[in-house]
Amino acid sequence: MQRREFIKSSCNACLAGAFASLLPSCGAIHYISGNLNRDGILVDIDDFKERKRGKSSWRSYIIIRNEELKFPICIYRFSENDYSALWMQCAHQGAEVQVAGSYLQCPAHGSEYNNRGQVTNGPATTNLRSFPVSVINNQIFIDLRKV
Incomplete structure (x- = not known):
């Protein structure tokens, strides 16, 4: 194999590997809109199942993107009754x-949060703004009234 062919095939292999490694990470993020009411947001626990x-x-975790909210909310699941809801600002x-x-990371200046x-x-x-979370039947209620 000549030098030029070796470099070309090596670069193609690296690019293919880098692209393939991005695919699973993109698919892992699950976005939902949730059911927004005057007190907060309701999310089905089944949204965490895959x-x-x-x-x-x-x-x-799942991410709530709702056009009524200025920023998304990330909900982490720790156990059946333990969740955290974080304002992604x-x-x-x-x-x-x-x-x-x-963890969460700010692309602007590199701040990181657990x-x-x-x-x-x-x-x-x-710290990031967080919201009280309650589990009621098969739903998670994120209380947006309390800061």
Whole structure:
């Protein structure tokens, strides 16, 4: 194999590998709109269920995107009755944070928060805004009245 062919095939292999690694991460994020009422948002617990290769499992988080809300809300699931609901607006300068598995990161200046909304890396010094969460029957209620 000549040098040029080797470099070309190596670059193609790297690009294919990089592209393939992005596909599962894009598919893992589950967006819903939720049912917004005057007090908060209702979300079905079943929205956390997912089926992969014929097996059921639980998503660790879902994201509520509702056109009535200025920013999305990320809901993390820790157990059957333990959830956290986080406003996805960075406490540093207000950019929308991005979910990266078990933490959230601000693309503007790099602030990071854990899945309970606590600052783990600055420049932010304030935690993310969180909302009280209640589990009622088969639904999660996120109370938007309380700060």
